[in-house]
Amino acid sequence: MTSMRHQSFSEPSSPESARHWVRILAQYREPVTWRSIFEIGVSFGPFLALWALAWWSLSFSYWLAFALSCLNGGFLVRMFIIQHDCGHGGYFKNRKVSDWVGRVLGVLTLTPYAVWQRSHALHHGAAGNLDQRGIGDIHTMTVAEYQQLSAWGRFMYRLYRNPFVLFGLGPVYLYLFQNRLPVGLMKSGSKYWYSAMGTNLMIALSLSIIAWFGGAAPILLIFLPSIFVAASAGMWMFYVQHQFEDTHWDKEEDWQLHDAALHGSSHYVLPAALQWMTGNIGVHHVHHLYSRIPFYRLTEVLRDHKELAEAQRMTLLESFGCVRLNLWDENLRKLVSFSEVRRRPATV
Numbered sequence: 589m590t591s592m593r594h595q596s597f598s599e600p601s602s603p604e605s606a607r608h609w610v611r612i613l614a615q616y617r618e619p620v621t622w623r624s625i626f627e628i629g630v631s632f633g634p635f636l637a638l639w640a641l642a643w644w645s646l647s648f649s650y651w652l653a654f655a656l657s658c659l660n661g662g663f664l665v666r667m668f669i670i671q672h673d674c675g676h677g678g679y680f681k682n683r684k685v686s687d688w689v690g691r692v693l694g695v696l697t698l699t700p701y702a703v704w705q706r707s708h709a710l711h712h713g714a715a716g717n718l719d720q721r722g723i724g725d726i727h728t729m730t731v732a733e734y735q736q737l738s739a740w741g742r743f744m745y746r747l748y749r750n751p752f753v754l755f756g757l758g759p760v761y762l763y764l765f766q767n768r769l770p771v772g773l774m775k776s777g778s779k780y781w782y783s784a785m786g787t788n789l790m791i792a793l794s795l796s797i798i799a800w801f802g803g804a805a806p807i808l809l810i811f812l813p814s815i816f817v818a819a820s821a822g823m824w825m826f827y828v829q830h831q832f833e834d835t836h837w838d839k840e841e842d843w844q845l846h847d848a849a850l851h852g853s854s855h856y857v858l859p860a861a862l863q864w865m866t867g868n869i870g871v872h873h874v875h876h877l878y879s880r881i882p883f884y885r886l887t888e889v890l891r892d893h894k895e896l897a898e899a900q901r902m903t904l905l906e907s908f909g910c911v912r913l914n915l916w917d918e919n920l921r922k923l924v925s926f927s928e929v930r931r932r933p934a935t936v
Contacts, residue, residue, distance in 0.1 A: 606847045606849065616888055619678060619680055620885075623882075624679050627884055628670060628689070631666040632667060634663050635696075639657075641656055642810045646805050653809045653810060654810075654813055657809060657813040658814065660810075664697060664814055664817075665865060665867075666864075666865055666866070667697060668693070668697045670883075671689075671690045671694060671699065671701065671704075674701075676879045676880050678881060690705070691787075694783075695794065697763075698787075700770065700783040700786075700787040702780055702782070702783035706773055707772055711724030712876065715853070715876060716830075716838060718730065718837050718838060718839050719839055719840040719843075722772075731915045731917045731919075731929055734929070746914075746926065754823065759816070759822065762823075770784045825866060825870070828856055828910050829854050829870070832902060832910050832913070832923065833910070835852050835922075836851040836852030837852065837921075849876035850877050852876070853875070853876040854873065854902045856871075856904075857902060869883065873899060874889050874890070912925045912926075913925055
């Protein structure tokens, strides 16, 4: 079973109840400047140190360099979370400082800042809306839509939802290739082209310097493994934050922004080390309800409000069951598996 929702709210499906939480969460939105700087330091410092250590180890052990670069993927995830918070305008009080920090980190994470910021804002503005799927989310079909597909269409959707594709090939394609263009925003203005091309230029310059001094080995054994680990971990985190059995989807006419944010996002309870490395992003129901709260203050919310600490809890072990959930059943109002749909009578 992957149904983790704890009925802690007196009105779990009430939009007014969700808006009430927004008013409460507003008190946590202010960033603490010294803490924001500190979090950058404890993320970028070890990342740089592991890069240097891995490069040094290339002289006597490719395997050690590879292992260190995989470990470094975790710090890359953490820097992406900082970039993510900058994109929400909640990491520094000065928006320009947030934006420039986000742009610099975008070079390390291979993610053009302005492009991602816009697509992620679209995700936040339409999460759980069945009539606005497409940008910044994982493609999810309803049972009825899937049943209307041709055999080829079903095969392609099942291929897309295959774990090897979704968490392996997909992230590699997204970060190494798709992010090189402002996909989804190609005609939305020069701002997004500048963001993508500027990021590409800095990435190319950085890789050229690495190749000049170290040849192909640092790129193949340090750069690429850390990117792959970070990209796959990031895709997994994004997946389980919304793809759980009792998530929340509605048609446009019934969809409510705050209700979908609160009940359509999980509370992913990870071991302390993984929670730190992923920047508390597992507290996703709180983040979606009030995205300007800095990641390091999300635990304050859970400490002060037990209802939120218990809502939509999902452990690491429980989260693995989410992989089999692929289709939204509008009648049962939950995500179901391909096999469950296949076992149903033909008249259903």
